[in-house]
Amino acid sequence: MDKGKKILVSGVKPTARQHIGNYFGALRQFMELSEQYESYIFIADYHALNFVQNAKELEQNVVDIALDYLAVGLDPKKVTLFKQSDVPEVTELCWIFDTITTMPYLARAHAYKDASTKGKEASVGTFNYPMLMAADILIQDADVVPVGQDQKQHVEYARDTAEKFNRIFSAKGGSAFSGGEIFKLPEPMILTEVAVVPGIDGRKMSKSYGNTIELFASDEEIKNKVMSIVTDSGEGIPKNVYALHKLVRSESELKSLYENKKGKYQELKEALADDLMNFIRPLREKREKLAQNKEAVLEILKSGGARARSRTASKMSAVRHAVGVELY
Numbered sequence: 001m002d003k004g005k006k007i008l009v010s011g012v013k014p015t016a017r018q019h020i021g022n023y024f025g026a027l028r029q030f031m032e033l034s035e036q037y038e039s040y041i042f043i044a045d046y047h048a049l050n051f052v053q054n055a056k057e058l059e060q061n062v063v064d065i066a067l068d069y070l071a072v073g074l075d076p077k078k079v080t081l082f083k084q085s086d087v088p089e090v091t092e093l094c095w096i097f098d099t100i101t102t103m104p105y106l107a108r109a110h111a112y113k114d115a116s117t118k119g120k121e122a123s124v125g126t127f128n129y130p131m132l133m134a135a136d137i138l139i140q141d142a143d144v145v146p147v148g149q150d151q152k153q154h155v156e157y158a159r160d161t162a163e164k165f166n167r168i169f170s171a172k173g174g175s176a177f178s179g180g181e182i183f184k185l186p187e188p189m190i191l192t193e194v195a196v197v198p199g200i201d202g203r204k205m206s207k208s209y210g211n212t213i214e215l216f217a218s219d220e221e222i223k224n225k226v227m228s229i230v231t232d233s234g235e236g237i238p239k240n241v242y243a244l245h246k247l248v249r250s251e252s253e254l255k256s257l258y259e260n261k262k263g264k265y266q267e268l269k270e271a272l273a274d275d276l277m278n279f280i281r282p283l284r285e286k287r288e289k290l291a292q293n294k295e296a297v298l299e300i301l302k303s304g305g306a307r308a309r310s311r312t313a314s315k316m317s318a319v320r321h322a323v324g325v326e327l328y
């Protein structure tokens with residue numbers, strides 16, 4: 001891996017098929033940024049345990065996400081692709097963070113608030129979600145964390161936690177790390193034009209809203225989804241159709257198309273479906289090819305995991321030392 005470059009860390013939960021919101025909000029950014037940053041991209045299987053409690057399903061989801069990344073062009077020689085659980089130290093660090101974090105502070109996190117406003121009894125894992133995420137980010141010394149808008153708050157939690165830890169434990173007398181700060185403060189990185197990719201109902205595209213268009217959808221699925229996009233009777237330009245269309249075609253081209261077909265919602269939807277099909281087809285075909293060699297995919301994850309884990313040894317030693325549990 002390139003030394004001297006800034007470090008990028010990001011993750012995705014293996015809970016469902018990837019949708020185009022994940023792609024434009026996250027995956028595509030990872031590809032572009034991997035030229036510039038030393039990149040660590042992981043599949044957050046421990047986070048997913050809050051949602052998927054079936055071993056076979058989780059295993060399959062992890063392989064699926066790895067395939068997704070590889071199919072959209074992630075080069076495992078340039079990017080360390082791994083699964084979260086191959087760096088078990090994140091759970092240790094998460095525990096240490098728990099001890100310096102208050103319940104009222106965590107109760108303000110979106111994921112927990114969402115679960116509790118829906119009247120669900122949230123699991124401790126859901127409540128604690130931002131601390132595991134802070135551990136993912138801080139253990140790797142991330143400079144930047146590219147995420148969609150919905151994860152921004154979580155990255156802020158990671159920053160706050162780094163600051164708090166540094167304040168409490170760094171520079172304490174006598175340690176090998178005295179005078180130094182243990183954690184770097186990470187920055188969220190959000191591409192504004194795709195900060196929120198809307199779903200077919202106009203709300204944020206999200207697995208939990210059931211309004212997604214899958215990234216590797218078949219032509220048939222794409223057509224059906226696009227035709228069911230909710231439109232309003234606005235100015236002749238269907239807002240939700242346009243917002244998705246501009247992800248796959250330049251706005252200058254769209255300007256004349258939407259001008260010529262003002263009010264013709266059916267035709268505009270057909271144009272969007274065609275553009276999406278052309279965009280998705282080569283990705284889907286590449287993914288099908290890669291899926292024929294599952295062993296190769298597992299090997300990529302395994303070596304990525306070993307690389308990511310080896311980086312955490314000195315950080316964890318510094319942390320253990322700083323908090324007073326590393327006696328020998």
Ligand code: TYM
Nearest residue numbers: 010011012013021022025026044133147148151196197205
């Ligand atoms: P997850 O799996 O929900 O989403 C993965 C990434 O996709 C982005 N995203 C979107 N962006 C724009 N529009 C949308 N409609 C949309 N839907 C999803 C998300 O913002 C995210 O960047 N908690 C994280 C996983 C995680 C993580 C981390 C991320 C665990 N540890 C450490 C970064 C750093 C999650 O659930 O993402």
